[in-house]
Amino acid sequence: MEDIIINSENLIEEVSLNFKRYLYTQINWNNRLIGIKGARGTGKTTMLLQMLKASNLRMSEKAYFTLDDIYFLGNSLLETGKLFYQQGGKLLVLDEVHKYPSWSQEIKNLYDRYRDLQIVFTGSSIVDISTREGDLSRRALMYELQVLSYREYLHYQYGMGYPVLKLEELLNSKESIRSLFPKDFKPLANFRGYLKFGYYPYQTEDRLGYFQRLRQQSRLIVEYDMAELKGFDIRHAKKMLQLLFVVAQQVPFKPNINKLAEKTGIHRNSINNYLYFLEEARLLSLLQASGSSAALLQKPEKIFMENSNLLYALSEDAPEIGSVREVFFHNQVSAKHKLSMPKSGDFLIDWKYVVEMGGKNKDSRQILDLPNSWLVKDDLEYPVGKSIPLWLFGFLY
Incomplete structure (x- = not known):
């Protein structure tokens, strides 16, 4: 897990706060489970890294993981999230969740087990969480990011x-x-x-x-x-x-x-x-x-x-x-x-x-x-x- 934590810290440090998409100010970032959909290339990843950078949490308390990383071919999201939480993690951002087969069930498990862990996830615009195993629709506050106006x-x-x-x-x-x-x-x-x-x-x-x-x-x-x-x-x-x-x-x-x-x-x-x-x-x-x-x-x-x-x-x-x-x-x-x-x-x-x-x-x-x-x-x-x-x-x- 050390490698993806290092990658997370580097990405958060490097992201610019100069321009934020319209949706940034419309999201209720205080909600404990937030989902953001959108087509490829609309800026979902950048927006989430900006949110992490602007957070007052210490770097060790927040992390960005992309689920199309090769790490998740051999490691479960549930166990990785558990380890992050046990090491003091409070804010977990999960990108490209639709690339991970059991994402909805494992996010649900993390949400239910760790009551003071906030999770923000992104997926393709094709993702319909109401049809996924575990059904996050009753728990997650969902948004969709459009292309630039x-x-x-x-x-x-x-x-x-x-x-x-x-x-x-x-x-x-x-x-x-x-x-x-x-x-x-x-x-x-x-x-x-x-x-x-x-x-x-x-x-x-x-x-x-x-x-x-x-x-x-x-x-x-x-x-x-x-x-x-x-x-x-x-x-x-x-x-x-x-x-x-x-x-x-x-x-x-x-x-x-x-x-x-x-x-x-x-x-x-x-x-x-x-x-x-x-x-x-x-x-x-x-x-x-x-x-x-x-x-x-x-x-x-x-x-x-x-x-x-x-x-x-x-x-x-x-x-x-x-x-x-x-x-x-x-x-x-x-x-x-x-x-x-x-x-x-x-x-x-x-x-x-x-x-x-x-x-x-x-x-x-x-x-x-x-x-x-x-x-x-x-x-x-x-x-x-x-x-x-x-x-x-x-x-x-």
């Missing part, structure tokens, strides 16, 4: 700190929106860069290899992480990747199940299951019709890539701006609000607000007679009448 990107990349906006404030307080930003702030100056490169914190490390890294990350999610999904046969990973690639060439679109089945070699009766798995892995997003049943695995009205960086990375040709704007809007708004497809317009937010997307020449004829309806334009700096700038929806978290 446009607001966070400006802070992380350029040091620009701006407040989070509530949806109602964004829609109804048009005159006061401008006053929240400095006079010299140019909201569109970095927006295109964000849409292509800004969703993951590691984008600063290698801009030239960024898309290749996203493609590799997508493959790892399908071939490695999704093995943990209940009902997913890893032998179908190649077809899953093929489906993801086919969808990336034409999203957002209304899916034709027969054509998708023909292009991918997946039986038409399995397409919805595959789409559902890809959504659980945070590679795709599915939009259902407003008023449709909440039944699982129904055919979606539209399919989107989970974010526009993935769209650029997986598209053979440069995606159309109309596709990019819809993918961005869906990604940023669905993090905090329920989206569905209305009878008129492009999106229905929280079953109340209708949104029509467009560029500078878009007019409001399609939603003219609809109450609580707005135009969202991607070339606008600040709200004008019923038109709201697309970039503003990147300030919801």
